[in-house]
Amino acid sequence: MAEHEHVRVAVVGSGFGGLGAAVRLRREGVTDFVVLERAASVGGTWRDNSYPGCACDVPSHLYSFSFAPNPDWPRTFSGQDHIRAYLEHVTDVFRLRPHIRLNSEVKRMTWDSQKLRWDIETAGGALSADFVVSATGPLSDPKIPDIPGLESFPGKVFHSAGWDHDYDLRGKRVAMVGTGASAIQIVPAVQPIARKVTLFQRTPPWVLPRMDRAISGAERWLHRQLPFTTQARRGLLWGIRELQVQAFTKRPGELGAVEQLAKRNMARAIKDPALRAKLTPDYRIGCKRILLSSTYYPALAQPNVDVVASGLSRVEGSTLVAADGTEAQVDAIVFGTGFHVTDMPIADRVVGADGRTLAEAWKGGMESLRGASAAGFPNWMTIIGPNTGLGNSSMILMIESQLNYLADFVRQLDVLGGRVALDARPSAVRDWNHRVQERMKRTVWSTGGCTSWYLDANGRNSTIWPGTTTEFRRATRRVDLAEYEVLRPAHAEATAV
Numbered sequence: 001m002a003e004h005e006h007v008r009v010a011v012v013g014s015g016f017g018g019l020g021a022a023v024r025l026r027r028e029g030v031t032d033f034v035v036l037e038r039a040a041s042v043g044g045t046w047r048d049n050s051y052p053g054c055a056c057d058v059p060s061h062l063y064s065f066s067f068a069p070n071p072d073w074p075r076t077f078s079g080q081d082h083i084r085a086y087l088e089h090v091t092d093v094f095r096l097r098p099h100i101r102l103n104s105e106v107k108r109m110t111w112d113s114q115k116l117r118w119d120i121e122t123a124g125g126a127l128s129a130d131f132v133v134s135a136t137g138p139l140s141d142p143k144i145p146d147i148p149g150l151e152s153f154p155g156k157v158f159h160s161a162g163w164d165h166d167y168d169l170r171g172k173r174v175a176m177v178g179t180g181a182s183a184i185q186i187v188p189a190v191q192p193i194a195r196k197v198t199l200f201q202r203t204p205p206w207v208l209p210r211m212d213r214a215i216s217g218a219e220r221w222l223h224r225q226l227p228f229t230t231q232a233r234r235g236l237l238w239g240i241r242e243l244q245v246q247a248f249t250k251r252p253g254e255l256g257a258v259e260q261l262a263k264r265n266m267a268r269a270i271k272d273p274a275l276r277a278k279l280t281p282d283y284r285i286g287c288k289r290i291l292l293s294s295t296y297y298p299a300l301a302q303p304n305v306d307v308v309a310s311g312l313s314r315v316e317g318s319t320l321v322a323a324d325g326t327e328a329q330v331d332a333i334v335f336g337t338g339f340h341v342t343d344m345p346i347a348d349r350v351v352g353a354d355g356r357t358l359a360e361a362w363k364g365g366m367e368s369l370r371g372a373s374a375a376g377f378p379n380w381m382t383i384i385g386p387n388t389g390l391g392n393s394s395m396i397l398m399i400e401s402q403l404n405y406l407a408d409f410v411r412q413l414d415v416l417g418g419r420v421a422l423d424a425r426p427s428a429v430r431d432w433n434h435r436v437q438e439r440m441k442r443t444v445w446s447t448g449g450c451t452s453w454y455l456d457a458n459g460r461n462s463t464i465w466p467g468t469t470t471e472f473r474r475a476t477r478r479v480d481l482a483e484y485e486v487l488r489p490a491h492a493e494a495t496a497v
Contacts, residue, residue, distance in 0.1 A: 010129035015044015017135030017383035038105030052189035071223030183336035269297035287448025428483035
């Protein structure tokens with residue numbers, strides 16, 4: 001990377017958000033940009049998460065870009081390897097590799113109020129940019145809880161997002177800590193080969209069957225020959241999920257029927273009443289992420305699996321002790337304990353116009369304008385920012401809506417002309433977030449009686465979008481300049497006067 005290199009746009013991250021931003025910039029005629037990636041290859045969370053059984057819980061044809069349909073998805077719910085291959089394919093088809101800087105982790109981004117640009121320090125050198133798109137994603141930095149005694153554990157320890165493929169779990173006593181989306185895929189994959197699996201469960205999840213199947217050759221042939229059939233399939237999958245949103249956001253009571261389906265799914269595999277009691281949630285379905293699996297409950301019913309209905313409290317040598325006093329001797333600990341979602345580490349590395357980091361600005365909770373812009377951080381936009389997450393559909397839909405907003409942001413800067421920056425007005429950020437939080441009050445995430453990773457340290461839901469993807473697309477179709485302060489260099493203002 002050349003010293004003092006300057007680009008128009010710097011994109012941080014090369015997952016779905018970063019690659020989507022790169023494609024959209026090229027389509028807008030912007031070619032002076034770089035994609036800064038900390039790893040040695042593209043793919044984001046689908047590169048990092050390679051644990052056994054890793055797959056998506058959103059149908060393949062909906063979990064892909066509308067502008068890059070894939071007629072050859074092999075399964076209705078694709079595995080990690082196929083999704084990663086898809087992202088590599090997108091990178092090649094849209095000729096993005098010349099723009100990508102691998103092994104270039106961003107160490108710090110500082111706004112220069114005089115030059116109206118971002119000065120960026122990376123592991124590969126320094127550069128500056130007029131505009132920054134932060135696409136690091138909420139599922140990029142694993143979170144391992146602070147467990148007393150963990151440092152003295154003599155066996156193997158790793159997080160689901162940093163799977164050690166050189167360590168053989170065959171014949172081992174394995175502890176699975178957590179019961180989230182990763183854990184319910186890992187347990188069925190590890191159970192057949194492990195001597196013993198002990199699952200530490202703080203809170204049981206609601207689990208529905210995963211209606212996965214191979215997509216036939218005839219279906220794929222049809223999608224290749226008649227592309228509109230792929231679009232129709234995607235549209236049907238999208239429409240069904242749009243119709244479900246009302247139950248999550250306005251009428252959580254309607255989800256009772258779905259709970260009955262989940263209970264029947266459990267009853268089919270779990271015959272032991274005591275185990276069923278351990279696995280039955282005491283909160284409304286949808287309050288925490290609904291999980292999809294047809295193999296999780298059958299795995300838990302196997303004789304070499306123990307379910308501890310309590311969180312891991314401490315480690316004493318090779319002995320793991322749960323909060324309820326239950327002990328287990330293990331050889332390896334796998335943490336499926338999620339990610340830093342409401343306290344994204346990238347926020348510590350972004351320094352805004354007033355010298356504060358984004359983490360400091362968000363100390364009371366993440367807030368942004370339309371999920372994109374933070375007050376005091378000009379010409380900076382995040383993909384999958386605050387309150388853009390979904391509880392029942394594909395995040396690619398939200399990403400593409402934000403790409404529309406990005407495209408119009410760039411157009412507005414062109415129209416304004418010269419060296420210029422747009423900074424979200426604090427009043428606009430407050431108004432937007434007030435409306436979002438007011439809508440949040442009646443949702444299942446607020447009324448369902450659970451504590452989830454959707455909530456920040458203050459108990460505020462700064463993660464989920466309380467509406468349909470159609471509503472969000474309308475809200476991010478274009479940039480409203482009234483919500484922004486237009487910044488120009490001080491000498492330009494003096495000249496204008």
